[in-house]
Each structure stands twice: as structure tokens, then as C-alpha cells.
Amino acid sequence: MTSFMRIVRNLTYTSYRQISFANRISVFPKCQRSLHCSSSLFGKMFKERENSHAYGILENKGIAASLSTDMITSPSLSEDEFQTLMLTDWSKKSRTEIYETFPKLAVYCSEHNMCISNKIFDDYIDHLTDNLKYASDDELKTIFYTLNKFPDPESVRTRNYIEVWVALDDECLKRSQNWSYDQILSFVALMYMLNVTRISDFSHKALNKLATRAKNLTPGQLVQALFFIGVWRKSPFDMHNLEIQLKNIFSEFSIDDLAIMSMGFFKSKTPIRDMDLVLSIIDAIIANVKDIHEVSLAALLKLIRYSTRVSLDDRIYRLLDALQHEVPKLSVMCNVHIALLGTTTMHLHEDCLLKIANTVVNNISKTRIKDLERLVLTYGTFNLVPQTKDCFFTKVIDELRKPERMEEINYHGRSYACCLAYLSLLNFYPEDLINKVLSPEFLENAYGKYCYNYGREILMLNYIADIFCSNAVVNRLPVKDAKILAKKYTDYVPSEDHPKQYNVTEKMVLDVIRNLREMRGGKQYVIGDHILPHYQRGDIIICDDPSGAPVDIESAFPTKDFGLLRRPPNDNVWTVLVIAGKNAIIHNTDTATGFFISKIKELKAIGYNATLVPWSIYSKIESTQEKAYYLKQLIENCKKNKS
Template sequence: MCAQRLWPTVQALGRGLVSSRSEIIQQGVKAYNAQNFNPNHLSQGHSSSHERFPLSQRIIHTSRGSFNKVVTRSVHSGTVLLVKEFTDTENEHAHAVLRSLPAYHATTVARDESLGSSSHHQHPFPPSDAEWSRCPADEVANRFIATSQECRHRPMDLEDTRHSGLCSELVGSLAQLSDDHLLRVLSALSLWPPTSATRTPNFVALWNALDQACTERINRWDMTRMFLVADHWFALRLSRISMYNIHMTKLLGRKVLSMAPSQLVQYLFYANLSRKLEPFIIKKDIEKRICEVLSQISVEELGVIAMGFFKTQTFLKNERLVEAIIKKTQENLECVSDASLCAILKLLRKSTPVTQWKLMHNLLESLVPQLDRLNNMCLLQVALLGNDLLVFHPQVINMIASRFASDMSNIRMKDIERITFALMLYNFVPSSRPDIFTLVAEELRKPERTVEINHYPKCFVSCVVYLTTLGFFPQDLISAALQPSMLSLLSMNRHYSDMGREVSELDWSLMIEGPPNYQGFRLNPDLREQLTKEYLGNLPGGPSKGLTHQERLLMEVKEKLAAILGGPEFISITHVLPHVQTPDLVFCTNSEGQAVALPQEYRELAPTALKRPFGRPGEINWNAVIVAGRNSFIRNTEDLRGNVHMRRRQLSTLGYYVSVIPFMEYNRKSLRAKLSCLERCLKDGSSLCMDGCIESAWVTLKGKADRQQEIFG
């Protein structure tokens, strides 16, 4: 059922749950130790002395979807649908864009319009349902249209039994109506007030019959008629589940090259509503046509196109088109609406290839003067714009962080999580609001956030993980994120299947860097072991042909470090940090800086074990080498991205000397240049005495290369 028609039911449900939710939570807290406490998930008990998550905010397991969603069922497919109680403002904005332009007047309808708006003689209702069967199809349709018109002045209930006969007879008469008459009936249905229940027989019967009738006739209609009918389904808020809309987008998918600019825009609007473009639809044809018409459409229409691509998870492959969209957006930044800019930025974030990262940076630079006028939702998309390519614009992030910090209480949990992710990714502490991490933590503690956290536990846990990645350890929030009831919420949702990685990382980070007096919730050791095994990366080995680029790079660096140290027995590849997927290189030196063999007991540690240095400090110096690949650095800088920075910090905390080998510098052709890079990095971060090492390694590696050249010619 459409959200619009269910609004009174949803509203009543929401009011009831809001008034009782706090009581439910308090009862859950009182019963928490008796019902939800699982000692197997804890390594220690709680202590009243440490920082705790307020009792009023304990996350408990309540039925998901009970507060801000209503569960209903598609009559066609039988699949469960989650109907949001709030209006889908993005789609409303896109439709308003179409309505505002003359090119779409013939194919769209306003919400208060009706093709059945002409006056009809008011007839009394027949005394019995049987009498309707003697009425011609046109008479039945006209009577329904007239009755629908009355709803404008005297709202009625479509499920009233006195309308049942009319509705039933109309369902059987639709096949006999002309196309225009059928469209007027479809339009008239939207005039009725929302029904009082999620599955009401008259409404369900009518829209299903209309859906079938429209779908059966679609092959004989031109594109103008198809779009007009599709817009009436949008007015009913049934586009996503109507067979008509799905069939229409399939049928027109092969005709995009012949579409006029306005037709292409409107087609992608309806594709957005159905949330999919069929696999057989040629995406290259759509991109080609957009390239041809881009100069003929407005930036607002471009926003509708971008929404169609993003909502169908279809991203651009044509680099020339991406460049043209960036240019058009820059030219119209002063006049583009927030909603349209949001859609365009979402598409560009997922579509811009790494070869065009400078265009992305230029767009961020162009956005700086506009930031003050943009709303929070749009600001978030600006902050996320460079994330996929690691393109960082400090001024942009600094200004947006300041805005978010000043309005934190009005920002959705999802958006708090996303802005925290951006700050973590760039390892950035905003100079304008260095206290933003404290503000985020305070916001997560507020009782007003409890229901939101309960419905979106992933956002809460991810936020806590990002804070710890930045070196900020709020003990009460960590305990709340690791408590059994929160883990249960995460495990219930198939969309959170990858959260085990973040939960595992949080627990390991707590073990390495957490406060020594922490006594909150921890993962059960068996569960941590299971999750660590599941997400542990591979140790490279075997033929290089089957290795990834990063694995080949790691093996190459290992070979050269072995030559520098004096032999392969002095170095090992291992997961020092079991929650980090990429392994590190480890070697040891004595107090004079000479390489010594790694202790055998260290080599025999389990792959999933945290590998702390052995021995007394000063007797053996432990060294870890991070081979930082192409995605370890912020674009065009020597600054490590947030989680690699955390990796270096945690290795240092464990007691390792840490060297970082940057891909950009190391990835040169000559052996001499590679060795020079390693020499510089080891001098900066390791305990190795480099006297004579590089020349010795040069002789060893050059001789090996010469022998291979002789063998293979």
C-alpha cells in the first residue's frame, strides 16, 4: 500500500509507540541482567567506578520496523514492503522539477489534479449491489468518478459497505472502458481519503485491476500516454510495486537512443521509482544519449537523471560524460537546488574514475563559496564526495564539520555516522571544531537517541569504531556497542553481515589501546576468534600470477628487505594485528642494530593471535614494516588514511619500531631507486643499523637478476 494512504494508521501507531517506548526501555533495563545478560560474552564484570552507558539508554531488542515503518504486503508479488511514514522528499522534488517545466505538462499531473474533474450528475446509490450488474461499464465508471469527486468536499471511506458493490462492478468493467475513461478512473482513485487499514479489500481490488488493465494496453500506447499513466501511479504512491511501472521501464529501455531530452529525463525518473534498470537494458546507450542532450537540459533535470542512476545502482562508465556533468554542475552552482545537487554529487562520487581525481578536487574547490547556503543533507554529500577516490579538501571538511558540530542535535544518526567516517578516513581533526568527537560521543549518549539507535544499531556501532580508529575511546559507548543485546540486533539483519569485521576491530583495538581500567562488555573469546578467522587476510605465497597487486608488492619488498638484512631467515610476513586484513613484515635487531633471527616461538604463534614483541626491552628490538599500497594515502599527499594511521599507532603501542614503505616512492623502475627508498624509510622508522646494508643488498639482488636473465634469456 502507498504511504500516503496509510498515513492515519502510521501516525496513530507512531504516537502509541512514542508514548510507550520509554517505558519499554526502562522495563528492559530492569530485566536486563536477568534476561539478556550472557556471561559468555564477557571477559569481566562491570564496575561502578568506570564510565558507563546511562541506564536510560541501554539498547534492548525490540521488534525492528515497529516505530517508523509499517509492514504491508504487495498483492502482486507477496513480498514484504517497508513503507516509510515520512514523505519521500527526493522523489517529490524530482516530480516538482518536471511539473515546473512546460516540456512535461502533457505527461505529468499535479497532486490535486484529476482527469475526472468534470461535473457529473449525482445519482442516488442503487438499493442493492445486484442492481450494479445491470449498469453499462461507462455508467459504472462515471458513477465512481462522480463519487470520487465528492470526496473533495465530503470525505468518504472507500471501504464503506455501500461502495463495495460499485467497486466490485467497476473491477469487472475496466476491460470495456476506453483508454481515456480508464485513465480518468485511475485518476479518480487518488481523490479518496487514505484507507483505515493496511489491507483494505476495495482499494486492493481496484488498484490491482487497474494495474492489470493498464499493463495489458501498454503495447498500443505511445510514449506520451505511457508517461501520463505512469505519473498517475506515482500520484497513488504505487509506482514501486505496480506491474505497469516495471513493464513500462522494460519496454522503453531499448528505445533510449530515440528519446527526446524530456522523455529521457522522465524515463529515468520512473526507473528511479522502480529502483532498477533491467540487465538487458544497454546502459551505454543511455549514457550516449545523455551526452547528446546534456546541453539541452537544465541542471535541475540533470539532478533527476542523477537520481535515476543512483537509485538504480547504475553508475557512469563514460569518462567524457562524467567530465561534462562536473562542468555543468560547476557552471550552475549558484542556482542549483540542494536536492538536485545532492543527487548529482551522489552519482559523481560513485562514477568518477581515479584518472579524473583532479576534476573532483576542482569541484570541491568550486563548492566552497556555496557551503553557507546548503542544507545539512547536501553538506554531507559534499563531505563524502571525495571519499571513494581519497580526494581531501581540508577547507571543505573543516567548514562542514563546524556546521555539523553546531547543529548536532538536529542531525540524523546516519548522518552523524557518515561525517564521523569522513573525519576518520582523512584522520582529520577540524581546527574550527576540535571538540567534534566529544560532541559526537555526547550525542550518542542522549536519551532522545535511544529509539534511533535501536532501529539503526549499525550506525551506532560504526560511529564508535570510527572514534576508536581516531584514538578516542569513550568507555561507556564501547561497552554499549559490545553488549550482547547490541550484537543480537546486528546479527538479526542480513544487511549488517559485514559488521562482524567492525565489532572484531573494536574489541582488538580496546585490547591494544583501551584504558587499563576498562571493565565494560567485551567479546566472548570464542566469538572473537571466530570473527577474526572469518575476516583474516591471506598470507601471500605461491606463483605471483595468482597474487593481487598489493600481495605482489609485499613479496617484492620482503625479497629486498631480506637482502638488506642478510637472508630470508631474518624476516617474516605475519598478521601482527589480527584485525587488519593486510599483513606486515617483521624483523628483529640486537642492541647494536644488527639483524637477528626471529624467535621460533614468535613464528609459531597462531595466525589469529595478537603478536606482541617477546623478551625484555633493549635485548631485542622488534620492527614492523607497513607496505602502504596505492590506497593507503590521501590522494596527492604523503598523509596516511585514517585506518592505516591507526595501524601504525597500534604497532607502536605494542612496542614495535614502525617503518612505512610508500607505494608512490617505491614503485620506480630501477633497483637502485627501490633500495634507496627502503634505506630512507628504514632510517626513519627502524632500529636497523644501515652501514653497508644497501651496497650488500645491491650486489646480492643484482647477481640474482643476472642469473635469472641468463636462464630465461
């Protein structure tokens, strides 16, 4: 080892590899936000439960190399023998003697709980790493296992530990061009054993190579490659090749194999493009629904949710139908993934959601706030109050009030705030909890000092408090902060004066505005604007005087008030049309999601007539005359049903 590297080791390792591994330094700044992110970079800590489960399957099937260090045995050293070794001049020892000493030190350190970072090992580690280039492949493997035999260091950047694994990484990188796919995967597995997959140059280049040559991979090699891609959490350049190979040999995989590969796609943020492949995965789950392990099921559901952007005939509903009978046997976390599958794809299966609610109510004290948040989102999205023995949402609110939840709330403040915001979709407004979330102390702890970091949920709770908790003493955001957040979280209302590439929903907004202006006699009688600034999209506003004649409202809402709650400016008849776009309609219905139903409720609460214009109906009307008639009927019915 060079003298420069010895100096680096005695520093704090902020630049953890200075010469041959300088290209990795950029990894670390991205991982310093909290103590719990990217643990593989900061410590040799726990392996994720999902990864451990998946690798256990690969080991049991004989596909992947065993990661057990039981093979590393050596007679125990006495204290005198250990001290003698530490005084050895390693420059005079053969490389065979150096290799053979490593297991002895590992066994001694594991017995005496001594970390490899101890300075007394510096000289030995220098000579070990200098001689790795002479080791055979089998000797390299032994050194991997031996390194893992030492007590866990604080971090993969710990002195001596980093020297050894980085030297191993370099050596694997040099030799990999001459290795078979199985050899490459066996050494990638050893990098995984050391928890350095995400920062190993060899692992990255090996996985890119395997992806490029995916069509040559056997089923076992494909499963392993996708597993390690999931551990890496990045997709190789030719990730799509792996998807194609998966489809080509789909019949050769078990349900557990599919689950492991699903982790690779999901964790690398790569949705499956081929919807036929997604359908095949759904069919496989339905066929194995009685036997599938819940960790495997959760992995598959996450990928289906992530990959599904269009309606898959009735397959999602059939999947939920099959899964409902397994709900009581599954963990809360797995049930959450079942619920989220329906939410993401807009498939409402009431029986399944009722069983999930009953299961969670019975285990609510053990349910994480993050999971409560996701479940409340699901029921809020479908505007569904499950008929449980004890009200599900009252139990959630009671749980959020418990003092023993304080530590979790302090750590997961954003989830806590989101949970309260989603409860408002179902008409639950716990004033004490909303007051707590909007307090300056909570906001600073959960989001930081600057209001720009606040989530939309804070703006939502702020205006929910204005509308439904006006008689209670509840904290509010400063007006300036509310306006900043409104500008951040709202979209411009589509306008024909500003042509651009509009999406389906925006084109529908323009079409409704155009038809209303023709009906009412001019541009000045119909505007698009934000009445409720905590919703992303603005709405269409019209106004009639007491006699029913259109009123000019072009200047009704001054720009300076943008970001504030805009109540009707006078006693005329104000009507708001809320466009429920294609993605806002529950599958196979004309019913909008809970967010739009809640928007209508809030508009009515502050004095407007309000009605939905659902895409599922409006898009089927072809002629201008029929659209005009439909809109006229909507507005008239809206005025009649004011309450």
C-alpha cells in the first residue's frame, strides 16, 4: 500500500477511495440526508428483510452461492500467539503465509469482539492487499468469507475493512473478462455478502455486462442478475433485454423466482413495458395464491402497481378477488400492498377492503403510521367507510393520539400529516391533531425551517381548518407561506390564449370552457381559476344574477389573492364546474375519486354551487349541441341540489 493511502486511512475517509476508486466519491453526498438512508454506504448493518428472504430462496434452490462463513475455521490463537503475529515483519513472509494468517485473525477477533479497524492490523492489511493480485480465484473467495467473519465494522468505509474489500473489488474487475457468467455472479454474491454491491465497480460493470447479454442467460442466471440489480437499486443500460428474456422463458420460473425478479425491476425503478408480461404475472399469482409467501406476494404486487398504467381488462379485479380470502392470514404490511394495488389502478373491491380494515383494526397498535397513512389514502380515494364493528377511522385517530406514538410521529412527521389530510376526505377533522401539525414546532421538526419544503398536505390541512374548523382554536399558516405553497403545488389553468401540448384532461377543460362561452354569450362569462388553492388543478367558474342572466366575472378574482381561499365575492349565484379527468374516475364506473368528491363538498361549504363533469360521460358525447345540453342540465341540477 502506498504511503499516500496510509495517510488517507488515518483521516476520516470523507473521500473513501483516493486513487483507483476516486470515481466512487460522488456516491456519498447523496446519502447524507439522514442516518437511516443508504445504510449499505454507511454501515455493515442489516440486510433488508426482502433481500434476505429472496437470497435465502436462491440458496435453498442451489442457484446462488452460500454466504455462510462457517467454512472459515482455524485453531484459536492464544494471547501470546496473537501478540507474536502482531509483531511479525510481514515483508519477510510469503504470500501463502499471509493468506493463511487472515482466517486465524478473523477467528481470534470474532472470539474477542475485536474490529478489523484496530490500528494494530494496519501493517498486516497493507501486505495482504498488496499480495491479492497473486491469489487464485478460490483464495480470493476465501478472503471474502474471512473478511465477513470479522465482527461487523461501523461502516463499509471503516479503516482496514475498506482496504480489503476495495482491493478485492479491483481484483475482481481485472479478472472478470475471463470469467463465465456463473463465476461473475458468484463474486457479485460475495460483494452482496459484504454489503458493498451499491458501491462496487465490479458489481456495476458485471451487471451491465449481464444485461447486455441477457438472451444468453439461463433461468437461474437471470433470477440472480435481477436480484443483484434490485440490491444495486439502479438499472443497467440494457435493462429492457432482461425483460425480453424473462418473457421468452417465463414458463421456466416458479412464483418465488418471479417475485425475486420483480424486486429487481421495482427497486431499480424500471416498470415492465410489456402489458402481456404483467398479465402473465397476475395469472401466476392467482394460480399460486394459496401457497405464495407474503414477502414474495408484496414484491409482485409492487411491480404490478408500478407497471400498470392502462386498464388490464378485469384482471386486477380478479386478482383482488382471489387475494381477499388470504387477507386474514397476511401481515398488515402485505395487506397494505393489496390495498394500494386497487388504489393505484382505480379498482374498487369493497369486500377485499372490508377484510383488510377488519384485520388492521385487530392489529392497529402494531401498525406503523406509514401503513395507516396508506390505508386511509386508499379508503379516502374510494370515498369508502368500511362497515367494521369499531369505526376504522376513529380507531386510527385514537392511535394517532397515543403518547407512545410520539417517537414514531416525530420521526415520520410527514406520514402523520398526510394521514390527517386523507382523513378529511372521509369527513374526519380531529381539531387537536390538525392544530398540532400546523404548529411551527411540528412543521420545523418534520419539514425543516423553510415553508417551501412543506408538502401539499400542510396546505390542505391549513384550508381544511379554515373551512371546517373555523370555530375552533387551530393554528394556521402565515398568509405568505400559504401563497408560496399554492404557487408550488398548483398547475396553470389551460387557456386557448397560451397554446401548448395539453394532456387529455386539459383538453377536456378547454372544450368545456369553449362550449360554456358559446352557450353564455362570451368569454367574459366563463373563467378558469383556483378557488381552493390546495388542489392541483383549477376549476371552471360561472356566475348568474338573481334573474338567471350571466354576469361578467373576468375581474372577479384579483391575481394578488392567488393562493388564498376565495369565497364568493357577492350574493350572485356562483357555480363551479370541477373537471374529473380520465385518471380521476374509478374503474368501470362514472364515480370520481374521493379527492374530487371532497372538492365539491368544500366548494359547497364556502358558498358555491358545485358539480362534477366526469370524463367517463363527457368524452362519449360527440356533437357540440349534445355537450351544450349536457352542461346546461348539470348546471341546472347543481343549482336545484344546492345542499
